[in-house]
Amino acid sequence: MNLYEHIKKEDKEVFDSIEGEQKRQKEGLELIPSENYTSAAVMEAMGSILTNKYSEGYAKKRYYGGQEFIDQIELLAIERAKKLFGVPHANVQPYSGSPANLAVYLATCNPGDTVMGLNLPDGGHLTHGWKVSATAMFYKSVPYHVSEDGRVDIDEIWQLAKEHKPKLIWTGATAYPFVYEYEKFAEIADAVGAFLAADIAHVAGLVVAGAHPSPVAHAHIVSTTTHKTLRGPRGGMIMATAKGLAKDAELGQKIDKAVFPGLQGGPHDHQTAAIAIALKEAATPEFAAYGKQIVANAKALAETLKKNGLKLVANGTENHLLLVDLVPVFGPGGGIFASEALEAAHMTVNKNTIPKDPSSPFYPSGIRLGTPALTTRGMKESDMKKVGEWIARGVHAVASYKLPEAKEARGPYIEKFKADLAANAEIKTIREEVRAFSKTFPLPEEE
Numbered sequence: 001m002n003l004y005e006h007i008k009k010e011d012k013e014v015f016d017s018i019e020g021e022q023k024r025q026k027e028g029l030e031l032i033p034s035e036n037y038t039s040a041a042v043m044e045a046m047g048s049i050l051t052n053k054y055s056e057g058y059a060k061k062r063y064y065g066g067q068e069f070i071d072q073i074e075l076l077a078i079e080r081a082k083k084l085f086g087v088p089h090a091n092v093q094p095y096s097g098s099p100a101n102l103a104v105y106l107a108t109c110n111p112g113d114t115v116m117g118l119n120l121p122d123g124g125h126l127t128h129g130w131k132v133s134a135t136a137m138f139y140k141s142v143p144y145h146v147s148e149d150g151r152v153d154i155d156e157i158w159q160l161a162k163e164h165k166p167k168l169i170w171t172g173a174t175a176y177p178f179v180y181e182y183e184k185f186a187e188i189a190d191a192v193g194a195f196l197a198a199d200i201a202h203v204a205g206l207v208v209a210g211a212h213p214s215p216v217a218h219a220h221i222v223s224t225t226t227h228k229t230l231r232g233p234r235g236g237m238i239m240a241t242a243k244g245l246a247k248d249a250e251l252g253q254k255i256d257k258a259v260f261p262g263l264q265g266g267p268h269d270h271q272t273a274a275i276a277i278a279l280k281e282a283a284t285p286e287f288a289a290y291g292k293q294i295v296a297n298a299k300a301l302a303e304t305l306k307k308n309g310l311k312l313v314a315n316g317t318e319n320h321l322l323l324v325d326l327v328p329v330f331g332p333g334g335g336i337f338a339s340e341a342l343e344a345a346h347m348t349v350n351k352n353t354i355p356k357d358p359s360s361p362f363y364p365s366g367i368r369l370g371t372p373a374l375t376t377r378g379m380k381e382s383d384m385k386k387v388g389e390w391i392a393r394g395v396h397a398v399a400s401y402k403l404p405e406a407k408e409a410r411g412p413y414i415e416k417f418k419a420d421l422a423a424n425a426e427i428k429t430i431r432e433e434v435r436a437f438s439k440t441f442p443l444p445e446e447e
């Protein structure tokens with residue numbers, strides 16, 4: 001069946017791009033650790049007639065009529081989220097992770113209050129108070145960091161928290177190959193009277209699968225996206241824990257008010273339905289096995305990369321993602337050579353900073369990769385061995401390139417590198433091997 005027959009008839013330009021992307025997803029290896037493939041059921045909900053409806057407000061308290069079925073859907077999503085994560089309050093309306101996190105600020109802080117989060121180049125997220133984000137413009141951001149070994153520096157967090165008395169502390173990250181130490185963060189937040197918000201966007205699917213500790217007993221608030229390891233549609237959720245309601249009995253209402261009318265208008269009802277479906281899927285034994293397989297695959301991939309001469313931050317991984325330290329291969333700033341070479345070989349990763357990066361966030365010295373999407377396609381540890389070998393070969397195939405120190409020389413050098421890449425015989429060979437291999441693992445929509 002052609003899933004996009006109406007688009008094909010009506011808008012050839014958009015159709016061609018979708019078709020191109022579909023082919024790219026099928027014939028390549030998606031290794032960006034925040035990406036995944038949703039089920040066909042989730043995609044159907046995203047393409048459903050629910051997109052036609054406006055429903056500002058919350059179930060039974062809407063500003064528009066015609067909400068009988070929308071209320072059912074939103075309540076279903078809320079109840080499933082509460083049950084799955086073991087929390088007394090859930091809001092499923094945030095459009096995505098960044099709006100969800102902004103709502104957490106609005107619910108817990110006044111403008112100008114002090115907040116703490118992991119520094120972006122150390123693996124944190126923009127919305128945890130990075131300087132160019134609204135969260136650092138409207139709040140006083142005091143970032144904490146990781147130590148040389150890549151783990152969050154708990155001693156530094158203690159010292160900063162005592163000195164700055166933050167109203168809100170974030171735990172969670174986007175490029176962190178360790179398990180999160182929620183208890184240690186809770187001790188600090190409780191000692192200084194701060195709200196502790198756990199952003200579990202990256203690990204939510206692992207948490208529900210029992211493949212990563214849950215923050216629910218330790219944090220007051222849990223925020224997440226729904227499209228990463230949780231394998232739902234793009235979207236966000238905010239949950240208040242029992243501990244959170246014990247600290248502030250109004251916390252649930254404050255979160256709801258922050259999302260609507262504080263930050264958003266009408267919820268995306270098609271997205272809410274898709275979230276409800278994803279939460280149902282995530283409650284199954286198959287999903288628990290999936291979450292555990294993600295971590296097993298990440299560990300297998302780490303071992304192969306190391307065996308093939310690549311250095312990893314943390315010397316491995318405790319979750320779904322890996323950070324490759326490319327300084328031994330390219331010197332500082334070489335993430336771009338690896339990410340471009342791998343993309344040319346049909347393996348998508350992203351360039352990323354490493355702890356204490358000797359270069360800059362724009363020219364970082366590492367790449368970040370992960371196994372959630374490949375695991376959804378059914379790959380196992382033996383497949384990770386092949387994938388790891390292709391990655392290592394791809395990186396070594398361009399190991400002679402070095403980022404020029406002079407900034408003005410970088411653009412032309414990278415253009416030349418890309419032109420060379422197009423003619424690189426080893427990259428071409430890997431691409432053909434990867435393409436043939438990828439095509440043997442169907443996308444969920446094809447099953």
Ligand code: DSN
Pocket residue numbers: 034097125174
């Ligand atoms: N863009 C997400 C990631 O890749 O980790 C974070 O929001």
